[in-house]
Amino acid sequence: MFADYTMAELTSIFAMQGFAGLILFSVFVLMALGLAIIFGQMGVINMAHGEFMILGAYVTYLTSNVFSSYLPESLYGSYFFIAMILAFFVTGALGALVEWSVIRHLYKRPLDTLLATWGLSLIMQQLYRSIFGAREVGVTLPDWLMGSYAITDLIEVPINGIFVMILTIIITVAVALMMQKSRLGKQTRAVVQNRPMAAAVGINTEKVDRLTFALGCGIAGIAGSAFTMVGSTGPTAGQLYIVDTFLVVVFGGASSLIGTVASAFTISQAQSTMEFFLSGSMAKVLTLLTVVIILMLRPEGLFSLKMRR
Amino acid sequence: MFELSDYGVAYGQSDVIRDLNLSVGKNEIVAILGRNGMGKTTLMKSLIGMIPSKAGTVTLNGKDLSDLKSHERVSAGVGFVPQGRMIFSTMTVSENIETGLTSTGEKKIPTDLYSLFPVLDEMKHRRGGNLSGGQQQQLAIARALASNPSVLLLDEPTEGIQPSIIKEMARTLKQIRTQRNVTIIVSEQVLSFALDMADRILVIEKGKIVLDVPVEEADQQTITKYLSV
Numbered sequence: 001m002f003a004d005y006t007m008a009e010l011t012s013i014f015a016m017q018g019f020a021g022l023i024l025f026s027v028f029v030l031m032a033l034g035l036a037i038i039f040g041q042m043g044v045i046n047m048a049h050g051e052f053m054i055l056g057a058y059v060t061y062l063t064s065n066v067f068s069s070y071l072p073e074s075l076y077g078s079y080f081f082i083a084m085i086l087a088f089f090v091t092g093a094l095g096a097l098v099e100w101s102v103i104r105h106l107y108k109r110p111l112d113t114l115l116a117t118w119g120l121s122l123i124m125q126q127l128y129r130s131i132f133g134a135r136e137v138g139v140t141l142p143d144w145l146m147g148s149y150a151i152t153d154l155i156e157v158p159i160n161g162i163f164v165m166i167l168t169i170i171i172t173v174a175v176a177l178m179m180q181k182s183r184l185g186k187q188t189r190a191v192v193q194n195r196p197m198a199a200a201v202g203i204n205t206e207k208v209d210r211l212t213f214a215l216g217c218g219i220a221g222i223a224g225s226a227f228t229m230v231g232s233t234g235p236t237a238g239q240l241y242i243v244d245t246f247l248v249v250v251f252g253g254a255s256s257l258i259g260t261v262a263s264a265f266t267i268s269q270a271q272s273t274m275e276f277f278l279s280g281s282m283a284k285v286l287t288l289l290t291v292v293i294i295l296m297l298r299p300e301g302l303f304s305l306k307m308r309r
Numbered sequence: 310m311f312e313l314s315d316y317g318v319a320y321g322q323s324d325v326i327r328d329l330n331l332s333v334g335k336n337e338i339v340a341i342l343g344r345n346g347m348g349k350t351t352l353m354k355s356l357i358g359m360i361p362s363k364a365g366t367v368t369l370n371g372k373d374l375s376d377l378k379s380h381e382r383v384s385a386g387v388g389f390v391p392q393g394r395m396i397f398s399t400m401t402v403s404e405n406i407e408t409g410l411t412s413t414g415e416k417k418i419p420t421d422l423y424s425l426f427p428v429l430d431e432m433k434h435r436r437g438g439n440l441s442g443g444q445q446q447q448l449a450i451a452r453a454l455a456s457n458p459s460v461l462l463l464d465e466p467t468e469g470i471q472p473s474i475i476k477e478m479a480r481t482l483k484q485i486r487t488q489r490n491v492t493i494i495v496s497e498q499v500l501s502f503a504l505d506m507a508d509r510i511l512v513i514e515k516g517k518i519v520l521d522v523p524v525e526e527a528d529q530q531t532i533t534k535y536l537s538v
Contacts (some may be wrong), residue, residue, distance in 0.1 A: 186408060196379070200357045201408050
């Protein structure tokens with residue numbers, strides 16, 4: 001399959017597909033971060049995570065509309081930052097509400113949370129369809145995010161892609177620091193390890209649960225913001241990503257942040273490179289097969305801590 | 310100061326603790342002895358709120374704790390060192406102690422905690438899971454003390470710990486009592502440890518207190534009879 005291309009063409013194909021993979025990687029990482037935090041913290045598999053991401057995308061879309069119709073054009077360039085912050089807080093608030101009204105009654109019943117969040121995802125999809133219509137919507141990128149940066153004659157990288165990646169790095173580092181250093185992070189890790197014991201040393205586990213769930217959803221909202229730059233937003237767009245994101249979380253080892261990043265990288269790169277040469281579904285089959293085989297050899301995922309229990 | 314009245318705990322229909330009445334004074338060290346399955350751990354877990362109580366009340370300095378959740382009990386002044394230590398094994402020693410600071414709102418670990426357990430200061434940055442059993446026990450005690458409790462509950466602290474360290478632990482617990490004015494309630498199976506550290510010995514059998522004597526009057530043989538299988 002490589003025979004039809006010259007060496008120079010192959011290099012640039014790999015470079016550009018690799019870069020496209022990096023954008024996919026960014027969305028995966030942001031989605032998986034939230035999912036892994038929620039799953040690791042309370043064992044809840046949030047099937048509605050993709051819809052939380054799309055909520056962030058719609059918030060971004062609305063913000064961009066408000067900016068273009070009510071505010072002077074000179075401000076349009078900065079809409080994305082406002083949208084991101086709004087997306088974080090709106091999805092986070094919805095997450096807290098969902099945790100308070102539904103999830104907290106279903107702890108210790110993993111199957112029921114699975115069903116409840118899946119139902120929630122259907123409700124949210126229908127809401128999007130009723131409010132925003134079934135058509136996909138897109139945002140107009142501000143000028144400074146348009147265009148691409150030519151590295152060589154054949155290799156060009158889009159500026160919005162670079163931006164999304166930098167954003168992902170900043171958020172990942174911030175989340176990592178928060179989990180390692182902040183008080184909430186330490187409390188979260190204590191609750192993850194041993195919930196009744198964490199309560200018995202004075203941690204309000206219910207509050208920690210609510211905050212973590214909100215944080216996980218909030219990060220999904222930011223993922224949604226980033227998503228508007230690389231794809232168009234529709235009611236069911238979130239579903240396309242949720243399976244891959246689960247794959248990333250399980251493959252990386254649910255308790256490890258580095259694992260999540262590494263597995264997101266592997267999976268997104270493998271997919272995007274193979275997609276160019278094979279068909280999209282064939283690429284997916286190969287990725288899934290590889291992941292299944294690796295998980296059979298290392299059931300706890302790529303990265304896990306070894307110590308006395 | 311710490312009182313149980315008509316206290317009862319049950320798993321479903323089966324009563325484990327029934328009509329327990331106990332009053333522990335300030336700065337007192339009480340050892341609760343009993344064979345396996347007599348309800349010691351159940352009593353301890355229910356006192357910290359991990360298991361709900363069925364009947365009666367628990368009060369600390371006149372405050373009723375019966376309806377409080379675990380973390381509220383900790384804020385009210387109860388510290389808990391569970392059986393099997395249950396430290397957070399993937400977190401470092403200092404992070405483990407910091408989790409205990411949650412209810413006090415402090416940020417820094419008080420230095421006198423480390424002076425009680427110098428080993429922990431040396432191993433601050435190690436993961437809790439990589440400590441030896443005795444060190445983990447010290448860590449669990451330090452974590453409980455970080456919340457500044459007025460009553461400290463220890464559930465079988467000598468389990469799986471070598472004899473020389475058990476002696477040292479008795480000394481440390483007495484030191485904690487005098488330094489920090491803490492009431493200590495410890496459940497035990499090792500009689501020598503209990504006689505070594507406690508002011509008062511209780512024997513619990515089938516969820517009831519069958520013996521309650523000051524340590525000076527405790528007769529080894531009678532108690533051994535209760536403890537032997």
